[in-house]
Amino acid sequence: xxxxxxxxxxxxxxxxxxxxxxxxxxxxxxxxxxxxxxxxxxxxxxxxxxxxxxxxxxxxxxxxxxxxxxxxxxxxxxxxxxxxxxxxxxxxxxxxxxxxxxxxxxxxxxxxxxxxxxxxxxxxxxxxxxxxxxxxxxxxxxxxxxxxxxxxxxxxxxxxxxxxxxxxxxxxxxxxxxxxxxxxxxxxxxxxxxxxxxxxxxxxxxxxxxxxxxxxxxxxxxxxxxxxxxxxxxxxxxxxxxxxxxxxxxxxxxxxxxxxxxxxxxxxxxxxxxxxxxxxxxxxxxxxxxxxxxxxxxxxxxxxxxxxxxxxxxxxxxxxxxxxxxxxxxxxxxxxxxxxxxxxxxxxxxxxxxxxxxxxxxxxxxxxxxxxxxxxxxxxxxxxxxxxxxxxxxxxxxxxxxxxxxxxxxxxxxxxxxxxxxxxxxxxxxxxxxxxxxxxxxxxxxxxxxxxxxxxxxxxxxxxxxxxxxxxxxxxxxxxxxxxxxxxxxx
Ligand SMILES: Cc1ncc(COP(=O)(O)O)c(C=O)c1O
Numbered sequence: 001x002x003x004x005x006x007x008x009x010x011x012x013x014x015x016x017x018x019x020x021x022x023x024x025x026x027x028x029x030x031x032x033x034x035x036x037x038x039x040x041x042x043x044x045x046x047x048x049x050x051x052x053x054x055x056x057x058x059x060x061x062x063x064x065x066x067x068x069x070x071x072x073x074x075x076x077x078x079x080x081x082x083x084x085x086x087x088x089x090x091x092x093x094x095x096x097x098x099x100x101x102x103x104x105x106x107x108x109x110x111x112x113x114x115x116x117x118x119x120x121x122x123x124x125x126x127x128x129x130x131x132x133x134x135x136x137x138x139x140x141x142x143x144x145x146x147x148x149x150x151x152x153x154x155x156x157x158x159x160x161x162x163x164x165x166x167x168x169x170x171x172x173x174x175x176x177x178x179x180x181x182x183x184x185x186x187x188x189x190x191x192x193x194x195x196x197x198x199x200x201x202x203x204x205x206x207x208x209x210x211x212x213x214x215x216x217x218x219x220x221x222x223x224x225x226x227x228x229x230x231x232x233x234x235x236x237x238x239x240x241x242x243x244x245x246x247x248x249x250x251x252x253x254x255x256x257x258x259x260x261x262x263x264x265x266x267x268x269x270x271x272x273x274x275x276x277x278x279x280x281x282x283x284x285x286x287x288x289x290x291x292x293x294x295x296x297x298x299x300x301x302x303x304x305x306x307x308x309x310x311x312x313x314x315x316x317x318x319x320x321x322x323x324x325x326x327x328x329x330x331x332x333x334x335x336x337x338x339x340x341x342x343x344x345x346x347x348x349x350x351x352x353x354x355x356x357x358x359x360x361x362x363x364x365x366x367x368x369x370x371x372x373x374x375x376x377x378x379x380x381x382x383x384x385x386x387x388x389x390x391x392x393x394x395x396x397x398x399x400x401x402x403x404x405x406x407x408x409x410x411x412x413x414x415x416x417x418x419x420x421x422x423x424x425x426x427x428x429x430x431x432x433x434x435x436x437x438x439x440x441x442x443x444x445x446x447x448x449x450x451x452x453x454x455x456x457x458x459x460x461x462x463x464x465x466x467x468x469x470x471x472x473x474x475x476x477x478x479x480x481x482x483x484x485x486x487x488x489x490x491x
Pocket of ligand 1: 089090091092093095115116118168171172196198199224234236440441442
């Protein structure tokens with residue numbers, strides 16, 4: 001355990017910078033001397049002195065043999081993995097590598113439909129065929145939870161030639177299904193389980209948090225250390241366990257997808273985040289959980305506002321939750337989550353993680369002070385008072401949810417088909433060739449290959465009208481949409 005206090009990569013970078021070498025290599029800013037002075041001063045000399053490149057003493061992420069290898073090995077030990085690969089392209093990059101390491105063109109992969117766009121991109125790139133599993137829907141918050149082991153079992157009976165099962169653990173909102181059981185079902189058929197653990201960098205380090213992918217016995221997990229593990233934005237890891245998936249294959253696919261100019265600032269931040277999680281994560285998370293629980297209970301004393309708690313855990317699609325996520329429903333106030341996001345920004349200088357039609361999401365970490373959390377509680381109390389009258393006027397508290405459209409073509413075939421642009425309003429019944437999603441959370445409303453439905457056009461419009469960021473399509477106002485060209489009948 002003592003060596004978890006060591007930071008081989010960060011320490012070596014600092015020592016290298018202290019030697020102050022004459023640098024005839026990139027980056028051309030040369031310790032900041034050749035860059036804009038205002039930026040240099042703002043960022044600081046220390047950061048610029050370790051913005052380095054893969055010269056021999058500093059190892060190479062593409063073929064790690066020295067300090068990066070040592071740092072990855074420490075991470076593997078800390079996260080309970082056999083191998084850890086660092087990613088400087090976020091969890092999106094790690095997810096693409098994870099799927100492309102396992103799936104060849106035409107291979108079936110079981111995926112929940114509420115996945116992040118990077119999974120769908122990986123499916124397009126790899127040519128894998130998604131078999132969608134319906135996640136369980138929470139009709140109060142208008143969000144999806146996990147998928148049940150029963151549905152996985154049924155899907156594997158229907159598709160015994162499945163090559164991989166993909167699971168989100170936990171979801172953006174902090175809810176996990178029964179991952180251990182899903183792993184057992186998949187492994188009984190020698191099928192690997194790949195986990196999108198973007199929101200679970202911290203869960204391995206405290207017993208009250210959902211089971212981590214590695215603890216549950218999953219084969220691969222892409223984990224955003226930058227989101228909840230304390231490293232710099234864009235730095236993530238890909239963990240591997242067991243021998244169903246080859247570590248050599250993962251290393252080479254990851255390398256194919258990764259820039260050759262890997263940022264040592266990002267890599268060093270993974271090294272120190274791992275140290276902190278391994279050596280003090282338990283204590284920091286204990287404190288964070290208590291702070292978040294206290295805030296949750298105070299929010300739940302405010303009229304017309306409801307913060308999700310363990311009461312949502314009522315099925316095998318929701319067996320555990322991360323209490324550090326505060327998903328706050330504001331629909332009873334008769335305003336959208338997006339309006340609350342703007343209100344909090346303007347009145348209290350508070351920025352939330354995301355908002356949607358009905359909720360806001362705030363994340364709590366060791367970086368939050370009690371004072372900041374109490375400001376959030378005060379702000380929400382004021383919000384409730386300000387919109388009280390509106391709330392009492394019988395607000396419609398039903399939620400509108402996107403339906404899961406039928407997939408007519410594989411996403412890859414749709415992506416490469418001949419297409420045409422038509423009016424979005426009149427596109428129901430056509431096969432879409434683009435993604436449409438609200439970001440965050442980045443879960444597609446439509447993916448290439450799906451048949452456009454009236455309901456999802458309406459759902460998309462509602463989001464645009466509410467001011468939410470609808471992205472993915474070439475026409476960012478969504479007056480038009482790209483669909484698969486229909487061939488005219490030859491007479
Ligand atoms: C569920 C989920 N998976 C994957 C990702 C991608 O992570 P990253 O931003 O690190 O690329 C995100 C990001 O929001 C996400 O929410």
